[in-house]
Amino acid sequence: MFDPYVADIDAEALRGLYRDMVLVRRGDRESNAMQRQGQLGIWVPLLGQEAAQIGSGRALRPQDMAFPSYREHGVAYTRGVDFRELLGIFRCTDHSGWDFKAHGFHPYTIVIGNQVLNATGYAMGQKFEGKVGDDDGEATIVYFGDGATSQGDVHEGFVWAAVYDAPVVFFCQNNQWAISEPTERQSRLPLYQRARGYGFPGIRVDGNDVLACLAVTRWALDECRHGNGPVLIEAFTYRMDAHTTTDDPTRYRLSDELEVWKHKDPIERVRAHLARTGGADTAFFEAVQAEADSFAAELRDFCFNMPDPPPERVFANVYAEPSPQLDAQREEYLAYLSGFAEAGEH
């Protein structure tokens, strides 16, 4: 049923998906290392979830809108958000550095589940504006985790999207863990089966198979584009690293589990397939490796040279227009700071 959705993926396209996954993994590992070296405040690894993110992200069209949670660096990359722009969020210099409308990629959401309602509202807007109904229609995709499926926000999003036929793809990356809690703590039922109770289709896809993720997400987006949304996709995958750099997963899970999932590594699978079918030669793999190395070097360079925000930034953007109260607090604060500067001159 889904084969037609990847009929156009020839060896060249598959090499492209492979390259995407290698680059985002390299960006992820480099960022993780920079956090360890004290250059980033925290890092949220995507290791193991490359296929789910690249497959679904590459299914999106420019007119579509994506709402991520906080681990979707791979999706960000497919939306044309420069990986370097993500680093500000983790170096504590910026809340989000990109123009979300231009990229069709909303800022990260850290409060679990919130973005699902926002995405539903956004999709309702796409429908009300008449942008849904044919091949060129718009659609929204929203990313959340297995843990998030317990939040009321997510269930309410399901209800709203269903009753308003909102063109939204609910993309749940079930990476088996919500920090230390396994998915059994969130559900008795496989998560994709929840959709049925709300009256829309739910499907589970092998989240470590980039082609399967691409196919299923293209299908789901197409359904939404044509006015047949919403759709729930559960991408069955695994968080191969810690929840964040502040976490130590050996406290709550066995390393055997990780070993099993290593055999399903999403990148190795494509590499093996390309090598076996002659879709790529050694020169290609070496070139991608070299590209990843320079990508990582650029990231480091950029990160180390990121400027700190100026002190008055603290008062910026609290309200949409100037606020006399905050203006007064800013004046007082700047005068206070300049007091130090003067004292320092003597």
Next chain:
Amino acid sequence: MTAVLPQQRTLTYAEAVREALAQAMEADERVFLLGEDIGTYGGAFGVTGDLVHRFGERRVRDTPISELGIVGAAVGAALAGMRPVVEIQFSDFTAQAMDQIVNQAAKIHFMLGGAASVPMVLRAPGGSGTGAAAQHSQSLEAWFAHVPGLKVVMPSTAADAKGLLLAAIDDPNPVIVLEHKLLYKQSGPVPEEATRVRLGETAVRRSGGDVTIVATGVMVSRALEAAGQLAAEGIEASVLDPRTLRPLDAAPIVDSVTATGRALLVQEAPQTGGFMAEVAAAIVESSAFGHLRAPVARLCGLDVPIPYAPQLERAAVPQTGDIVRRARELVTTW
């Protein structure tokens, strides 16, 4: 003659909370814990630690990721006669649970004409200083203090973290305990016994005749540090820690301000609508009014969300130097 002092030893604030939880669970079968990652993981800030191994998964429950569910279930359990102690991973996420806290927990005793009560405790870490940005750093005590039916405590020392929590667990009403992330690793003497610190008693942390500094949470230790520096300049400050915001024990504050004639009220939360406005009102509405030698002064967080960058984050909330400066200004200008 030697006075018999209760046995004390040094514990961190987090260890003191854990000890209170353990002693309460040992003493009373009805006490149980629920929250996210509080079991094997031991809590996001390590507060529950090994409690799951000591008391089992039935009494130390890892819940689904749903704060509304956690508090709603706790309200139900409390109505059934249990003594639930909830941990919300960051106090910011009490927002998810606000309906159950405000519309159920706080109202049930009143609306049932006293027929049922909700002896529930909700613990949550608040405050900034850890680089956790706007949605993980708020000081929301004023939200809770504004709701009749809730009690609100903010322990500032390890001993109080234990004693106030034990008192909160005994209390027949819903009690919100706002711990502070920066305090978890601070140590102090803590009684070995399950000694209660009564709710609704302001602590006088230091006595001095020139200015009264009232502070809550992590601001208490900053105020004490500031008082030390001021003393070196010849300015003597009293430092008062209300500990319980609701019910507020205003009498010691009024007495102190009556003596000093000057009040500096320090909170981490943004100024507008903050709890220190309530303390200011308590002072000016009291007999201390006639003894004031200076306008009551507040030193609060800026009216901005807590910024992400560390230097901006520091700038957004009062630091020790700011307290020194404002107190000095008050004493030397008036």
